[in-house]
Amino acid sequence: MAKAKALDKRRKSIKNIRKITRTMELVSTAQFRRAMERAIAAKSYSQRLVQLVGDLARSGHNTSHPLLSSRESRGRAALFILTANRGMCGGYNAGILRAGLAQLEALRREYDEVELYVSGKRGLSFLRYRKIEVARAFTEFDHKPTYEEVLAVATDVLTRYQIGELDRVDVAYSEFISLSKQQATTTTLLPLTSLAQVDQDASRDEIEYEFLPSASSILEEVVPNAFKVQLFKCFLDAAVSEQIARMMAMKAATDNADQMISALTTTYNRARQSQITNEIIEVISGASALQ
Amino acid sequence: MKCSVVTPETTVVDAEVQFVVAPLYDGEYGIGENHSPAVGRLGAGELRLTLMDGTVEHWYVEGGFLEVLDNSVSLLTNRAARLETLDVGASRAALSRAQALASNSPELADVKESAVALARSQLRAAQKGARIKK
Numbered sequence: 029m030a031k032a033k034a035l036d037k038r039r040k041s042i043k044n045i046r047k048i049t050r051t052m053e054l055v056s057t058a059q060f061r062r063a064m065e066r067a068i069a070a071k072s073y074s075q076r077l078v079q080l081v082g083d084l085a086r087s088g089h090n091t092s093h094p095l096l097s098s099r100e101s102r103g104r105a106a107l108f109i110l111t112a113n114r115g116m117c118g119g120y121n122a123g124i125l126r127a128g129l130a131q132l133e134a135l136r137r138e139y140d141e142v143e144l145y146v147s148g149k150r151g152l153s154f155l156r157y158r159k160i161e162v163a164r165a166f167t168e169f170d171h172k173p174t175y176e177e178v179l180a181v182a183t184d185v186l187t188r189y190q191i192g193e194l195d196r197v198d199v200a201y202s203e204f205i206s207l208s209k210q211q212a213t214t215t216t217l218l219p220l221t222s223l224a225q226v227d228q229d230a231s232r233d234e235i236e237y238e239f240l241p242s243a244s245s246i247l248e249e250v251v252p253n254a255f256k257v258q259l260f261k262c263f264l265d266a267a268v269s270e271q272i273a274r275m276m277a278m279k280a281a282t283d284n285a286d287q288m289i290s291a292l293t294t295t296y297n298r299a300r301q302s303q304i305t306n307e308i309i310e311v312i313s314g315a316s317a318l319q
Numbered sequence: 320m321k322c323s324v325v326t327p328e329t330t331v332v333d334a335e336v337q338f339v340v341a342p343l344y345d346g347e348y349g350i351g352e353n354h355s356p357a358v359g360r361l362g363a364g365e366l367r368l369t370l371m372d373g374t375v376e377h378w379y380v381e382g383g384f385l386e387v388l389d390n391s392v393s394l395l396t397n398r399a400a401r402l403e404t405l406d407v408g409a410s411r412a413a414l415s416r417a418q419a420l421a422s423n424s425p426e427l428a429d430v431k432e433s434a435v436a437l438a439r440s441q442l443r444a445a446q447k448g449a450r451i452k453k
Binding site for chain 1: 382
C-alpha cells in the first residue's frame with residue numbers, strides 16, 4: 029500500500045505546482061498585453077521625435093548638438109542594467125546579466141570609472157554575490173514603469189552628463205523585436221549617435237516649415253526629450269520581454285507538469301492493480317491453507 | 320483637420336477638429352483649416368480643441384512640440400490631462416514647493432524660475448478647469 033500512497037501524494041503535489049505555473053502564465057499574459065500597448069504608444073512618440081529631427085535636418089538647419097556628438101574625454105561612464113524583480117522567467121535575467129557584464133568589462137577598459145545603475149532584484153542579488161558595486165539600485169520598476177518615474181532618473185543622468193560628470197551612458201536590456209524574438213542587447217544612449225544617423229536619411233520631400241521660435245531652439249528641446257523617451261522605451265521593452273519570457277517559461281513548466289502527472293498516474297494505477305492482485309492472492313492462499 | 324496629442328505613455332487625443340488653440344512657449348497659437356507647415360515649441364498651459372460638432376475640449380499640456388503638416392496637427396507632450404481633472408489644491412501646493420526652492424547660485428535660480436513658471440501655468444489651468452466644472 030505504501031508505494032501507491034507515496035505515488036498519489038507526489039501526483040497531488042505536482043498538480044498543485046501545475047496550478048501555480050498555469051496561473052502565473054495567465055497573469056503574465058494579461059500583464060504582457062498591457063505592457064505591449066504602452067510600448068507601442070512610446071514607440072509612436074519616439075518615432076515622431078526622430079521624424080522631427082529629420083525634418084529639422086532636411087530644412088537645411090545645422091543639427092549639431094552637444095548631446096549628439098561623442099566626447100574626447102574618457103572619465104566616467106554609466107551603465108544601466110535592466111533586469112526583472114522576480115525569477116521564473118527562463119534565461120531572461122541570465123541573458124541580460126551576461127550582456128551587461130560583457131559591456132561593463134568593455135567600458136572599464138576604456139573609461140577610468142564605470143557606475144552601475146541596476147534595476148530589478150534579480151540583477152542586484154547577482155551583482156552582490158559577485159561583489160560588484162552598484163551605484164544606484166531600483167526595484168520600483170515592475171511590469172508597469174511609468175514615464176514620471178523614469179523621467180526622474182533620466183533627468184538626473186542627463187544633468188550629470190551635461191555638466192561633464194558622465195561621458196557616456198549605456199543600457200543593457202532585453203530588446204523587444206517581435207512576439208517571438210526578444211534579445212538581450214546593449215545600446216549607447218548618450219551621446220545620442222542613433223539620432224544623428226537618422227539625419228542623413230532624406231526619404232521624405234523637403235517641406236518649408238515655419239519654426240517657432242527657431243530651428244535651433246526646437247532642436248535644443250528635442251534632443252534631451254529624445255534621450256528621456258529612449259530610456260523610457262528601454263524600460264518598457266524590458267517589461268514586455270520579461271512578461272513574454274515568463275509566459276514561455278510557465279507554459280513549458282505547465283506542459284512538463286502535465287506530462288509528469290500522466291506518467292505518475294500510469295505508475296500509480298499499475299501499483300494499485302498489483303497491490304490488489306497481491307491481496308487477492310493472499311486471501312486465496314489463506315483460504316486454501318485452511319482447507 | 321486631424322488633431323492628435325501623444326504622450327510617451329499613450330495617445331491621448333486622435334480626433335477630427337475645426338480649430339486648435341495650442342499654448343506655445345510665448346503665448347497661444349491658433350491653427351485653422353489649411354494652415355501652413357509649422358513646428359513649434361510648446362509651453363505649459365491650456366490646449367483648446369473645437370470639435371466638428373462645435374463643442375470645445377479643454378486640455379492641459381506640459382511642454383513638448385507642435386507640428387502642423389497637411390491639415391494634421393500633432394502635439395508631442397510630456398503630460399496631458401483634461402483641464403477639469405486638475406486639482407487646484409495640489410497645484411497650489413506645487414507652486415509653494417517651487418517657491419521654497421533654494422536660489423543661491425545662478426544655476427539653481429534658473430531651475431527655480433522655471434519650476435515656479437511651470438507651477439504657475441499649472442495652477443492657472445487648474446483654476447480655469449474648476450470654473451469650467453461649475
